Amino acid sequence: MKFINYLEKVSGVDIIGLISLTIFFLFFVVMLTWVFKTKKKDFIEVSNIPLDNQH
């Protein structure tokens, strides 16, 4: 149950920072590509779902 400090210092784990930055960057690239490549027509259809006054 104890937490043990396996690594001596943070400078040895720079890779964590690099991985984080890469994930961060890729996340936005992928999301923005997705959003801006989608046609507006599709969005209009979906955004009207709540207004489907039938019910």
Place this chain on the structure above:
Amino acid sequence: MQETNQSMQVEKFYYDNKIVKAFGYATVIFGIVGMIVGLWAAIQMYYPAISLNLAPTTFGRLRPLHTNAIIFAFVGNASFAGIYYSLQRLCKARMWSDKLSWIHFWGWQLIIVAAAITLPLGLNNGAEYAELIWPIDIAIALVWIIFGINMFGTIIKRREKHLYVAIWFYIATWVTVALLHIVRSIELPYSATGSYSWYAGVQDALVQWWYGHNAVAFFLTTPVLGLMYYFLPKAANRPVYSYRLSIIHFWSLIFIYIWAGPHHLLYTALPDWAQSLGVVFSIMLIMPSWGGMLNGLFTLRGAWDKVREDPVLKFMVVAITCYGMATFEGPLLSLKSVNAISHFSDWTIGHVHIGGLGWNGFMAFAILYYMIPKMWGTSLYSKKLATNHFWLGTIGIIIYAVPLYWAGFEQSLMWKQFTPEGQLKFDFMQTVTNIKYMYVARSVGGTLYLIGAFIMVYNLYKTIAKGTFIPNEAAEAAPIVKAVTQKKEYWHRVIERKPLTMLVLSLILVAIGGLVQMIPTFLVKSNVPTIASVKPYTPLELQGRDIYVREGCHTCHSQMIRPFRDEVARYGEYSKAGEFVYDHPFQWGSKRTGPDLAREGADKNKRPDSWHYTHMYDPRLTSPGSIMPRYIWLLDDKLDISTTAAKIRAMRKLGVPYPKDYDKIANVDLMKQADSIAGNLKKDKIETSSDREIIALIAYMQRLGRDIQGEPKPISEKK
């Protein structure tokens, strides 16, 4: 597509309004209760006698009751009501299982009742917004899973191909709250009601504010944003301004939010890199938040005339504006230079109430005003009363928040002032008595808001009386047909239609931020430099510490001296990460209504045992002008030492280095130390038995900050 059309038979089904009604009623009842408790606690800030000098109604116990009631009972029930209403309609399907709906409802209400009983009894585990004891924590997890099964069941059997953005917010809420709750609640029970956090000190603090910050994000923000994306277009009768923006809003919000927790711990003993990470992500957070706010407000473009007429839209406009204000202020408060002033002060309380009263409260009122007439097949009894409620609420928010901003700023600046001779200009008490009238103003604002809520209750009651409830609302829609699509679909459309993929993606996204911060804090040794002179608490001190936790002392007293000139001058050497390694849970606090106690027992601040005794009997005898409640029962109640052995064993399991088998003899040491304190009191002409709770609390107070006072300064933190 010919085959598809042939098989499209319209199905008839019914929306379950009964469950929405139940959650709606619970929202109103617990909302009123939570607000009354809040007002009661607020009045104690300038009139402490209104605690009635009773243990269950002192500020330290009422404050968690207020926050839990508002967060989990009021906003929680409102979100569930809105989710059960909108999810069915967005999926064109009844809830998957009525039985699960009702288990969710009654389970949640029982949890609330259990919280309302245990918190005033002092049964809490000392973690802000996660105070509830471990059996209730387990119940929350179970009920949450039931809710999730029912929600996903409904989504899977839906008749609408696409998942509207509101549902994304609901999915993210569910998965993230589950993750937060489980990680925060990992604790080791030592009795049927007591437990110690698995984490200690700095690590506990990181987990706590990862949890605390994201409870705001995923319990008070994302579900309510989902409600906004459904009910605002409904009320305005027009689609959301930009669906594209809503997608960016969703993904960037859930991704960025989870990293920002450490901004609650700026200038504390948390490693600097984690603080900086928290700041950077908090600043970035302004973009998705404002994207959402603008998306909401722009939805009303060309429809502002409706806002004049419709109370639902009125409430929504102020709610969304408050969301924008709070999410603008949040990043500002995360700047280290601003935080140096705002932290520990009433500024934070003002800030959260813009979010709580404005964003959450007004959104809850808006959806109640929308849903209740619809479900009773009638119109609102009185638009005029609703408008009066709106204005009372709005003015109430302003009168609540502005004095607290002022008080926070003024008090914090007073703390930091020095005379030309280099002495602190004000003693702590002066900075408190100076802002008392601001507390009075705040409670006036709260009262106005509460009166508004009562007007709503009357208005809704009359609306219900004139309508007829529609328990099962008829609807019809065609089922989704598994069509073989002719052209290749763009890949996001595929994700968007698969709720489980959505769930997994959301989970991965929110897990990243937490892992990046937690892994190094837990694994890297240099992040928590050990200090050889820091020793575990004695059994009596440990019992005293548990009383400190029980009474909620951390709601008003911090134990974290930041490295500022004034704090070092006032309290002593700034706090080091290594000092808290045996603190399960950490008690750094987030508000300094009373002075910091991190070095209360150090030689610099040392007061005789009799001072503490008298102070607990009546704080105004030792500190004229104090607004602290009296803790008379501590002087009379007998300390329960039957728990000592179990507590020591639990601590040993958590890695606190008590000697082997120490639990068997711990009470001997406990009595020895208690007798010595009783002896000290006797010298000061205070006759008391050594087995009273006050003795343990004094032992703990006198221990605070003693460990490192002999250390050479500054303590070098070897990298």
